[in-house]
Amino acid sequence: MNTPTFRNWQSVQSEVLRRIHAREWPPGELIPNEADLAIEFGCARSTVNRALRSLAESGLLDRRRKAGTRVAAQPVAKATIDIAVIRHEVEEHGAKYGYQLITRRIAVPPVSVSGTMKTRAQDKLLHVRALHLADDAAYAVEDRWINTAIVPDAAAEPFDVLSANEWLIEHAPYTHGDISFSAVQADQGDAEVLGVAPLSALFAIDRVTWDNAAAVTKVRLLFLPGYKLRTQL
Amino acid sequence: MNTPTFRNWQSVQSEVLRRIHAREWPPGELIPNEADLAIEFGCARSTVNRALRSLAESGLLDRRRKAGTRVAAQPVAKATIDIAVIRHEVEEHGAKYGYQLITRRIAVPPVSVSGTMKTRAQDKLLHVRALHLADDAAYAVEDRWINTAIVPDAAAEPFDVLSANEWLIEHAPYTHGDISFSAVQADQGDAEVLGVAPLSALFAIDRVTWDNAAAVTKVRLLFLPGYKLRTQL
Structure with missing residues (x-):
């Protein structure tokens, strides 16, 4: 047999x-059992177990206690996306990062925001709009609401040098987050800030982070036309 | 101590x-060693090891052999996105799935396609355009090039009932894929097929799958305005 030895x-x-x-193992097919695979691969059975468990966790294998392990019949490809701080993303592309605060105010948010963040309709939140730049050109506009009841320190932050995007990573607790990606048409305000034609197609990342049941922050990032979020399958 | 026992x-x-x-453990901080954590958590040291290893793999911890384990100073949030077959995605939303072939032809692709797929400029490929529907309304338009040198069976497939999206999952080998997400303005043809205004902002998924060094297929999926790709952090 030509199968090499598998060490890990x-x-x-x-x-x-x-x-x-x-x-070679098509969708739905029963694969050999762990003991046989361990012999074939020349490794410990626990090594095979660890590998199959990992593939089951990512949805590629279906493991049943008695019925054995099958290749998932309806495989779902999983793509992992890194959500980095914008400064790091810009610097990774070899560009110079820049930041400009547009507005910072305490305000009652629109109901679409209080509804998503589950704050009371009349609660005031901190609203920050800012521009992220790459090599002195607009890169993304950030529109963010911060729940100062959860992150009181944010109320004292000017966000004129350090972005809320970066400050919150260091200072705000969170337990989980919801994120969505979509395409939106630039409105007049975003078009002016980004320096693009109104109705341009912008890539949007919407994110809400939670500290248990309370929303910490809700942010929309709109990227310049041509922006691509890339990953591997 | 109030810490409960951790079983797995x-x-x-x-x-x-x-x-x-x-x-509680801020970015950059050295965390307790495995032996101490095992005592605190009331579990085996190997259980702690498995948990920390998993968090290091996802970039949240930095593990150094001698220097111990620290919370990553520049944490990158990782979001996992499920890339399902479109029929399953539509059906998961409780809608009725529909499919319409628009065109199927053998053609020399534009250089942008042969360049990306690394086929020779004069090589003919199979080009399939099709519409995916949800409850009889347009959902996404698929524009796909298939390398029949790698997937010869595709040349005999009419793709009039079963989409290439679904057929390839069952029949085409691949070793890896590149995927990107972006926002594009609808051109005249896509706008007509989707029944939207020209220049509407459409969410685009571009994917190239590879069988070792050869491109199997290149596809662009354009989704109706309002489409969101959602996941959790």
């Missing part, structure tokens, strides 16, 4: 993944 | 994640 679970996982993608 | 690595991971997000 990652290499076993790669080989199993290769067989799934190459359709 | 997932519950240890949740607790560590909670401490990181709640800033």
